Amino acid sequence: MSEIRPIVMPKWGLAMAEGKVLEWQAGVGDVVSEGQEILDIETSKIVNSHESPVSGKIRRIVVDEGGTVPVGALLGVCAPETVSDAEIEDYVAEFLENFDWEAASEDSVAEPEFADTPVGRIRYLRQGNGEGAPIILVHGFGGDCMGWSFNQSELAEFRPAYAIDLPGHGGSEKNVGDGTVSYLARSLSAFLDAVGIRRAHLVGHSLGGAVSAALELESPGTAESISLIAPAGLGEDINIDFIDGFISQRRMRKLRAVLEMLVADSSLITDTMVEDVNKFKRLEGSAEALAALRNGAFSECRQQFRFEERLGAISAPVQVIWGRQDRILPVAHAESLPDGIRRLVLEDVGHMPHMESAGEVNDAILSFVR
Amino acid sequence: MPTKSFRDALNEGLRQEMERDDRVIIMGEDIAGGMGAPGEDDAWGGPLGVTKGLMPQFGRERVLDTPISESAFIGCAAGAAVTGLRPVAELMFVDFMGVCFDQIFNQAAKFRYMFGGKATTPLVIRTMYGAGFRAASQHSQCLYPLFTHIPGLKVVLPSNPYEAKGLLIQAIRDDDPVMFFEHKVLYDDEADVPDEIYTIPFGEANVTREGDDATVIAFGRMVNLANEAADKLGAAGITVTVVDPRTTSPLDKETILETASETGRVVVVDEAHPRCNLATDISALICENCFDDMKAPIKQITGPHAPVPFSPSLEDLYIPKVEAIEAAVRELVGKGH
Numbered sequence: 148m149s150e151i152r153p154i155v156m157p158k159w160g161l162a163m164a165e166g167k168v169l170e171w172q173a174g175v176g177d178v179v180s181e182g183q184e185i186l187d188i189e190t191s192k193i194v195n196s197h198e199s200p201v202s203g204k205i206r207r208i209v210v211d212e213g214g215t216v217p218v219g220a221l222l223g224v225c226a227p228e229t230v231s232d233a234e235i236e237d238y239v240a241e242f243l244e245n246f247d248w249e250a251a252s253e254d255s256v257a258e259p260e261f262a263d264t265p266v267g268r269i270r271y272l273r274q275g276n277g278e279g280a281p282i283i284l285v286h287g288f289g290g291d292c293m294g295w296s297f298n299q300s301e302l303a304e305f306r307p308a309y310a311i312d313l314p315g316h317g318g319s320e321k322n323v324g325d326g327t328v329s330y331l332a333r334s335l336s337a338f339l340d341a342v343g344i345r346r347a348h349l350v351g352h353s354l355g356g357a358v359s360a361a362l363e364l365e366s367p368g369t370a371e372s373i374s375l376i377a378p379a380g381l382g383e384d385i386n387i388d389f390i391d392g393f394i395s396q397r398r399m400r401k402l403r404a405v406l407e408m409l410v411a412d413s414s415l416i417t418d419t420m421v422e423d424v425n426k427f428k429r430l431e432g433s434a435e436a437l438a439a440l441r442n443g444a445f446s447e448c449r450q451q452f453r454f455e456e457r458l459g460a461i462s463a464p465v466q467v468i469w470g471r472q473d474r475i476l477p478v479a480h481a482e483s484l485p486d487g488i489r490r491l492v493l494e495d496v497g498h499m500p501h502m503e504s505a506g507e508v509n510d511a512i513l514s515f516v517r
Numbered sequence: 518m519p520t521k522s523f524r525d526a527l528n529e530g531l532r533q534e535m536e537r538d539d540r541v542i543i544m545g546e547d548i549a550g551g552m553g554a555p556g557e558d559d560a561w562g563g564p565l566g567v568t569k570g571l572m573p574q575f576g577r578e579r580v581l582d583t584p585i586s587e588s589a590f591i592g593c594a595a596g597a598a599v600t601g602l603r604p605v606a607e608l609m610f611v612d613f614m615g616v617c618f619d620q621i622f623n624q625a626a627k628f629r630y631m632f633g634g635k636a637t638t639p640l641v642i643r644t645m646y647g648a649g650f651r652a653a654s655q656h657s658q659c660l661y662p663l664f665t666h667i668p669g670l671k672v673v674l675p676s677n678p679y680e681a682k683g684l685l686i687q688a689i690r691d692d693d694p695v696m697f698f699e700h701k702v703l704y705d706d707e708a709d710v711p712d713e714i715y716t717i718p719f720g721e722a723n724v725t726r727e728g729d730d731a732t733v734i735a736f737g738r739m740v741n742l743a744n745e746a747a748d749k750l751g752a753a754g755i756t757v758t759v760v761d762p763r764t765t766s767p768l769d770k771e772t773i774l775e776t777a778s779e780t781g782r783v784v785v786v787d788e789a790h791p792r793c794n795l796a797t798d799i800s801a802l803i804c805e806n807c808f809d810d811m812k813a814p815i816k817q818i819t820g821p822h823a824p825v826p827f828s829p830s831l832e833d834l835y836i837p838k839v840e841a842i843e844a845a846v847r848e849l850v851g852k853g854h
Contacts, residue, residue: 162518318713398772400727429683429715 160296267320275303287353321432326443470496545607728756
């Protein structure tokens with residue numbers, strides 16, 4: 148029986164309770180390998196491909212296309228030829244009998260926490276109880292701590308993983324000071340002090356990448372490692388139409404067109420994601436915060452904080468991960484980095500590698516942690 | 518994001534504004550549980566339960582039970598507003614508004630104009646409207662078109678709990694008199710509502726669905742029916758844009774005209790009686806401004822020109838249905854080029 152391996156509904160983010168099977172990309176009888184995209188799943192927030200957790204031949208599909216089941220429910224079964232159909236039947240029957248449907252539906256929402264810091268209240272989501280320097284996930288412009296759905300749980304298996312809301316974002320204090328990267332870096336530092344973290348593996352996306360690097364430059368020795376995902380700060384160029392459209396567009400169709408610039412495959416942008424951006428922008432203080440960042444970090448339509456000349460001053464290992472199809476910050480910024488900086492460029496990926504190619508990004512981050 | 522009912526979303530909006538600004542007071546019949554009457558204080562939190570818990574937190578000075586005299590307390594609220602408070606008055610049923618028309622139409626709505634802009638009237642009147650509650654003809658009307666007609670009043674029709682909180686906070690912060698319409702069958706509806714304070718601007722329509730084949734413009738409770746119809750039609754390959762104007766005054770004409778022109782086929786859904794309602798108003802607006810973009814005549818889905826019946830089966834017939842919206846869209850999609 149141990150040769151039989153289940154494929155279950157994954158948990159993408161703490162708010163996910165159930166998912167819908169949109170399309171199987173592999174069928175009964177197909178041999179799949181671990182990490183291969185085998186089916187598309189839709190949650191209330193997002194649509195994405197699920198990578199097979201196992202290698203082997205698909206022997207049974209339990210949930211057909213269109214079916215909606217809780218996290219952890221059996222979707223399909225992999226097993227070698229040598230396992231008989233009867234054994235597969237027994238395995239599926241046993242799984243279904245032992246699966247607690249009610250508990251699975253209810254066991255869903257972990258609550259973010261808050262830290263009081265000198266720059267105001269910072270909201271964060273903590274997962275994992277492992278030992279060693281924790282992993283700190285820092286989102287980009289307009290994002291929040293919920294944006295690491297495909298990463299945080301996996302990373303938290305190895306280290307405590309904290310995803311934070313930068314000032315001006317999510318549930319954190321809306322004052323962003325002068326709206327510069329330096330201010331955000333000081334805020335991140337204040338957060339680490341408040342929760343008692345001295346050293347951490349910093350993972351920053353876009354604006355959050357610049358913030359992570361700025362923190363290490365201003366407080367050397369904070370970072371065990373730095374993983375920069377499509378980071379700001381490595382060149383002058385930025386797609387200011389994205390920033391301005393994000394701030395000004397409200398109608399779903401128009402805001403969607405702006406958000407589609409983030410990804411290579413525009414079908415990744417769901418109506419819920421678009422509406423969530425509108426909801427964020429309506430929170431008291433959000434509009435002022437975004438405008439302050441626009442006028443601080445990106446004034447004159449250029450990146451005002453640059454650190455490519457100072458990369459050599461960082462003693463912690465640094466890697467840069469970029470999507471070839473990035474339409475917000477050009478992948479060319481990754482080209483002239485000094486030796487010793489690890490570089491991973493992903494084809495057919497836009498500005499959201501941690502979402503669009505989560506498995507590879509998680510592996511890269513973990514290579515610095517393990 | 519936490520899930521809250523329409524009722525609790527309104528309660529939270531009131532509470533957060535009362536915490537933020539001590540000029541905000543609330544008044545209405547039994548909103549604290551019956552001042553001067555025997556029995557438990559805060560027993561009811563209003564006939565709708567929306568103000569539950571506010572009297573214990575803010576005291577009798579700011580949470581005022583009023584006599585059953587709508588003309589008295591609506592007049593009182595209008596007067597308090599011009600003297601610098603920010604009252605939120607709860608007038609149980611919009612059907613009772615008749616006895617305070619002078620206070621609303623002639624006084625509150627006109628102060629800013631008559632005093633050359635030197636007076637402001639930051640007054641909110643919350644009220645319950647609509648059919649579906651077996652409450653008969655004197656407690657079931659959709660009288661928002663009457664108030665939309667009056668310059669100087671703002672008129673708000675929230676369609677779900679998220680909208681209710683953001684629009685109520687905006688209403689309280691607005692310096693003009695605002696009529697805030699709560700559909701009585703929506704109070705127990707639930708949705709994700711942020712704990713944080715947020716506002717939704719007036720005069721900015723919400724496009725809840727985006728499609729190519731037809732545009733459905735719906736008001737208040739009807740937005741949910743329009744969304745349901747759009748989702749059913751979408752499964753059949755007909756894609757529909759749904760527009761919730763949110764406020765009938767000010768009205769987001771730009772979004773209405775833009776979405777009407779995009780599809781060229783329009784259905785307007787308004788629970789009010791058919792004459793001089795929002796459906797006729799929106800139809801005229803579209804005909805006047807983008808007639809050349811229309812591929813088919815505009816369809817209006819409304820209640821009939823008759824009082825709301827007390828008989829449950831007749832009342833059910835009275836209220837516009839999802840199926841009627843679907844059928845109207847299908848009829849239009851068969852026309853034009």
